[in-house]
Amino acid sequence: MVSTAAHESEVLLQDAQAPEHLKDILEKVRQLHREEVEPREASLAHRLSNEREFLDSDGRLHPEIVQARREIMRAAGKKGIYSAHLPEHLGGLGLGREEMIYVEELVYGYGVGLNPALLSWSEGATPRLLFAHDHQRQEFTDPLVRGEKTSLHGVTESGAGSNLFDMSTKAEKRGSDWVLNGSKAYITNYFDADVAQILAVTDPKGGRRSFTYFMFDTREAASRGYRLGNLYQTMFGDGYTGEIFFDDLVLPESAILGEVGQGFDIAVMSFNYTRMRRAGMCSGWSRYLIERTLERATDRQIAGMPLGANQGIQWMIADMYVDWLQTRSLSLEVARAIDTPGPWYRIPRPRDEIRRICALKVSNDESFYRVADRALQVHGGLGVMRDTSINKLFQIARNLRIPGGTDEVQRTTIAESLGLRFDTSKTSITSER
Ligand SMILES: Cc1cc2nc3c(=O)[nH]c(=O)nc-3n(C[C@H](O)[C@H](O)[C@H](O)COP(=O)(O)OP(=O)(O)OC[C@H]3O[C@@H](n4cnc5c(N)ncnc54)[C@H](O)[C@@H]3O)c2cc1C
Incomplete structure (x- = not known):
């Protein structure tokens, strides 16, 4: 590894x-x-x-x-x-x-x-x-930017994944404070985070304006109603993903990230960032897998010949290259289109950009998965061994198709943005995430 x-x-x-x-x-x-x-x-x-x-x-x-x-x-x-x-x-x-x-x-x-x-x-x-506001800069923004603190991002719940509007974690106003109750599931870095960024419902009837982000110090909140739940055993054995709970956790107004009711827009922006981030990640890892597979195909001898002398193996490696090149080219093109009109983080984003970002995520997730699958196949029994980097990346590649909005959610958003949205009385589960 x-x-x-x-x-x-x-x-x-x-x-x-x-x-x-x-x-x-x-x-x-x-x-x-x-x-x-x-x-x-x-x-x-x-x-x-x-x-x-x-x-x-x-x-x-x-x-x-x-x-x-x-x-x-x-x-x-x-x-x-x-x-x-x-x-x-x-x-x-x-x-x-x-x-x-x-x-x-x-x-x-x-x-x-x-x-x-x-x-x-x-x-x-x-x-x-x-x-983040100016008053949050010294305690949260600067140390996070400098890599001196780590955070967790709490959106998903056991009953609310693909559809944010199923969320039940609530923050209710009490005097000048907010009281947080509920739980979050599948949270990366859940036990080591210094800072929590939590999305909660603040106005159940507010539509897109129903949600607000809260940012607070996890160690300090631990004595006041913030607690860790179970660690999940993920397929890629990260030892890092788990659940968190809020029991009457009182937070001051100053814990709000952005504005009250702005949570959905901030979440969408950060999901879009996560999706765009797939580009370099999947390209780098795919390239690593192609390189290791080329080495294996050259070094491994079968019947007195390098494994890669077989056309069946050559074609698998050629397909890995095609997947990598195709998706990398798409990623660069989408990135250029995102950068050209202004910074990538501006909101709201035009519909056609959202559609391309979703296409980028689907393409990267799925092509990286195919690359990892073929790399494992060429490595034979060695690829099945869990302690190899090939196996680890295969597991990671399978996982990537779920977080950050599943690939099905991306497809739904693409289809809706192409005009295939029929019940406009309901808030869409994607709302062009
Ligand atoms: C390793 C890992 C780390 C994660 N880290 C975080 C984190 O740090 N913070 C956080 O908030 N969340 C995190 N998540 C949660 C992740 O974002 C959710 O798992 C994901 O959004 C899917 O939600 P769900 O698991 O509830 O699946 P569900 O919403 O139950 O979906 C189940 C299946 O149904 C499909 N589906 C759902 N709706 C539709 C539809 N309308 N049409 C077609 N198909 C549909 C989905 O694509 C999926 O295949 C993490 C998850 C994993 C696995």
């Missing part, structure tokens, strides 16, 4: 196409990988390459790995890479979506070790911070 130094085809597949002005940023990523990721991967090799060592005795991600990830986030934060996607006024590098694809695919192209910690994901500096 330890990431391997990039194969020479990195030059062919990526550098040749990266714009000149990103050279310094990409060099910083390589340096961070060399100096911060590789040594930690080497000292934790026994944990990263063995599922039983990866988790602690309670099934949680092992504290040594949690710690190493945090150190890498901090180091990447210091160099500005961790939050490169955020605008400069928030402490980011202000990179557009197209530029971020090159950065992301370099980071994920290292494989599935500690490298993903170089970039903020759902546990870090998400674009929801664009809605």
Whole structure:
């Protein structure tokens, strides 16, 4: 599972196409990988390459790995890479979506070790911070942008996944405070987060304006009605996903992220970011899988010939390349279309952009899954072994088709935006998410 130094085809597949002005940023990523990721991967090799060592005795991600990830986030934060996607006024590098694809695919192209910690994901500096107020900057925004704190994002509930309007977690006004009751399910980084960003119903009859985000310190709230529930055993054994509960948790007005009633729009914006983020992630990991599969097809001897001498194997690898190239090209095109009219985080977004973002997610999720499936097939029995990076990425690829809005929700949104929405009296489950 330890990431391997990039194969020479990195030059062919990526550098040749990266714009000149990103050279310094990409060099910083390589340096961070060399100096911060590789040594930690080497000292934790026994944990990263063995599922039983990866988790602690309670099934949680092992504290040594949690710690190493945090150190890498901090180091990447210091160099500005961790939050490169955020605008400069928030402490980011202000990179557009197209530029971020090159950065992301370099980071994920290292494989599935500690490298993903170089970039903020759902546990870090998400674009929801664009809605943070000045009084939240010192305690939440700045440390999250610098990779010094981590957060969780609480939207999904056991009874409300694809349709936000099924949500039952409520925040009710009491004097000048809000009282939060309910629970959230499938929450990434649920036990280690310093900061919680929770979407709750504040006006059940408000339609799109029914929801509000709250941001608070989890450790401080733990003594006042915030509690952790069960850890889930996910198929990819992350030891990181679980449930959280709110029992009469009193939050001040100052805990509101954005405005009362703005939660749906902020959620949609951050889901769209998650979907666009698939581009570099799936491209980098697909490239990694193609490289490992090429190596295996060359090194593995069967009946005195390299495995890759067989046309059946060659065609599988060619199909992996076609999937990768097709989706990467689509991703770059969509990213360019998103960047051109203005920053990618502006809301509301025109319908045609939302449609393309959904297409990007479906295409990346599904092509990466096909690439991972073929990589596993070419690796034979070795690919079935859980402690290999090929197997791990196959599990991750299968998972990616669910979070961030399932691929079916993306298809529904695409179809609705093409005019196939018939009962307009009801709030759509997608509402062009
Ligand atoms: C590993 C992991 C991490 C996650 N992390 C987070 C997190 O940090 N924060 C968070 O808030 N959530 C998180 N989630 C939750 C994730 O966003 C939801 O699982 C997802 O939105 C789907 O909701 P659901 O599981 O309730 O499925 P359901 O809504 O029950 O859907 C079940 C199936 O029905 C399909 N379906 C639903 N409606 C329709 C329709 N109208 N037409 C056709 N098909 C439909 C879906 O596509 C799906 O295949 C995570 C999930 C996973 C697996």
